[in-house]
Amino acid sequence: DQQVKQNSPSLSVQEGRISILNCDYTNSMFDYFLWYKKYPAEGPTFLISISSIKDKNEDGRFTVFLNKSAKHLSLHIVPSQPGDSAVYFCAASPRRSGANSKLTFGKGITLSVRP
Amino acid sequence: DTEVTQTPKHLVMGMTNKKSLKCEQHMGHRAMYWYKQKAKKPPELMFVYSYEKLSINESVPSRFSPECPNSSLLNLHLHALQPEDSALYLCASSQGTLGYGYTFGSGTRLTVV
Numbered sequence: 001d002q003q004v005k006q007n008s009p010s011l012s013v014q015e016g017r018i019s020i021l022n023c024d025y026t027n028s029m030f031d032y033f034l035w036y037k038k039y040p041a042e043g044p045t046f047l048i049s050i051s052s053i054k055d056k057n058e059d060g061r062f063t064v065f066l067n068k069s070a071k072h073l074s075l076h077i078v079p080s081q082p083g084d085s086a087v088y089f090c091a092a093s094p095r096r097s098g099a100n101s102k103l104t105f106g107k108g109i110t111l112s113v114r115p
Numbered sequence: 116d117t118e119v120t121q122t123p124k125h126l127v128m129g130m131t132n133k134k135s136l137k138c139e140q141h142m143g144h145r146a147m148y149w150y151k152q153k154a155k156k157p158p159e160l161m162f163v164y165s166y167e168k169l170s171i172n173e174s175v176p177s178r179f180s181p182e183c184p185n186s187s188l189l190n191l192h193l194h195a196l197q198p199e200d201s202a203l204y205l206c207a208s209s210q211g212t213l214g215y216g217y218t219f220g221s222g223t224r225l226t227v228v
Contacts, residue, residue: 004157034216043119043205044158046216089157101146101209102171103217105157 003027004092006106015115019077023090023106026071030092034103035064035075038087047088048075080113087111117142121206121220129228130196136223138189138206147189148217149181150205158205164189196227 005024013019023033031052036044050057050064050073057064063076077084090106119140128134138147146165150158163171164183178200180192189206203224207217 036216036219041221043121043207043219043221044217046218049216102160102163103158105159107155107157 001026002107003030004090004104004106006088006090006109008109009107010110010112012112012114013080015082015113016079019075019080019084019111019113021075021077021088021090021109021111023073023075024071025073025092027092027094027104028071029094030104032093032101033064033066033073034091034093035062036089036091036105037084038089038108044089077111080111082113082115085111085113117218119206119208119218119220121204121223123223124221125224125226127226127228128193128196130198132196133192133194135193136191136204136206136225138191138220139187140208140218141187142208142210142218143186144208144210144218145186146209147183148207148209149189149191150207150219152203152205152222162191193225196225198227201226 003026034049035047038044048059048062048064050066055066066073087108087110089108091103093101122137149161152158160173161175162181167183178195182190203222205222206220209217
């Protein structure tokens with residue numbers, strides 16, 4: 001049973017446009033959500049996070065939105081750049097924060113930004 | 116130093132071999148993790164070390180044996196692996212809260228023949 005779902009395997013957008021990557025979760029114990037980007041042959045790189053007490057967090061071109069009632073979050077990238085082309089993983093962690101936290105990842109979505 | 120360094124980058128081993136994967140970080144992070152990632156699948160947690168003590172073992176078979184010699188090093192000892200254990204093994208570390216996420220290494224690509 002997958003607790004973090006990224007139902008679209010891929011997304012292609014034009015450079016300069018907005019990329020919207022979606023993620024749904026089923027476990028109501030999840031309290032913290034993160035997005036990671038992964039290039040081939042590299043480990044995942046942390047992008048942005050959001051706590052369940054917020055509904056939006058912004059960092060430069062990246063904004064994450066959280067809708068707790070719908071158990072849905074999304075990552076907006078605007079404007080999209082060709083260097084953003086990568087696999088994006090949504091991840092979630094339960095209420096227990098700290099060094100023992102366990103991240104549960106979605107399957108990832110491959111973003112392609114066309115020049 | 117803001118990196119997690121994993122060695123080797125690639126490893127091919129037979130089913131009767133014993134090998135070790137190594138992970139090192141010098142960011143002062145007190146939690147370190149081993150994740151396993153199969154092709155086109157998400158990373159899956161194997162072990163968590165907190166303050167050099169094993170705190171989470173996700174029911175990993177005993178042919179995988181983690182070790183944390185000190186706060187900067189994390190090893191994964193491998194013995195009698197199966198071909199289905201072939202995967203990318205990722206090490207990560209984190210500070211006390213998730214606000215900064217985990218820092219992942221680039222992984223060890225393991226092939227069991």
